[in-house]
Amino acid sequence: MRRLAIASWLLGLLLFVAVIVVGLHLGEINEVVALLGGLRLPWLLAALVLQAATYACAAGVWQSVLTRAGQRQTVAGLMPLSLAKLFTDQAMPSGGLSGNILFVHAMRRRGVPAAPAMAALAVSMISHYLANLPLALLVGIELARQGALHPALAALLGVYAMFAMLIAGAVWAVATGHGLPRWLPAQRFPRAAHLFDALARTTPGVLRWRVLLPAAALQAGIVLCDAATLWVMLWALGQTAAPTLVLAAFLSASMVMETGPIPLGLGSFEATCVSVLGLASVPVAAALPATLLLRGFTLWLPMVPGLWLTRRELRGVPAEPGEARGNAE
Secondary structure, three states: OHHHHHHHHHHHHHHHHHHHHHHHHHHOHHHHHHHHHOOOHHHHHHHHHHHHHHHHHHHHHHHHHHHHOOOOOOHHHHHHHHHHHHHHHHHOOOOOHHHHHHHHHHHHHOOOOHHHHHHHHHHHHHHHHHHHHHHHHHHHHHHHHOOOOOHHHHHHHHHHHHHHHHHHHHHHHHHOOOOOOOOOOHHHOHHHHHHHHHHOOOOOOOOOHHHHHHHHHHHHHHHHHHHHHHHHHHHHOOOOOOHHHHHHHHHHHHHHHHHOOOHHHOOHHHHHHHHHHHHOOOOHHHHHHHHHHHHHHHHHOOHHHHHHHHHHHHOOOOOOHHHHHHHHO
16 A cells, blocks of 8 residues: 555656656647746635635535534634645545544544534535536537537536436435445455444434535635635636636646545546646646645645645544543453
């Protein structure tokens, strides 16, 4: 596993460097530098506001469920956790599994009982895919209508749809007491099995549409704010593009990052985003710097605080009864 992790990091770094080198070559370095020289502070501040909104939306999903369960948590108090979870999801790609394990630990650290914590996690996981699937479908339909739905992009949307339904269905089955499907090999992955076992303790009756739909709206808000950040960066570089196509570029890149084995989506996110923007007739000279600026706001800028917050969330977590007995033995 360690060798596999090292290999995935090396592959990601090589792909990232290759994308930048090829992009700069195709887009002409002088033209890229000229576009970047036109950036102004108001555009960067707008991107910061949009990114802050994504953390608030993520915290809002958890806070709404915890409040229903009688646990008083504020959106402001949960926003640092949303930043830490974002870092963990991207640094250790596992379809969101790593960040969800962090969430479990963070709730224990805050003294939230298992049932409401698992309810918040289950709603967050299901609503994430409940929001992304319709957005992906709409994007696919719009791209097909404009004749820009490349076969590779259509395949990506199909694979992601199956992945999303698989994960959401498994979470739903476990959280509603139906148990994990036998054909799902969670036993091969101890952390996944532990997480699904914890989800079985979800507060009964929380997975209802009156809870899931508002949560899905907040999850959609996260995607739209991230896509809007990319659109703002393109606008700041003097390039206009249809919002639907910008959303398609961001969603496609996010799907590759979420389901792929490369940490942080290094190279794969950038290559996918620039390629799909190319379908929207955005020149590489603008698509590459806009994508790198987006990644700066969504990945590199939150990296240091995300790492620090992750370490803080994992510090001082009380051991579970089973763990305590094992340590005593």
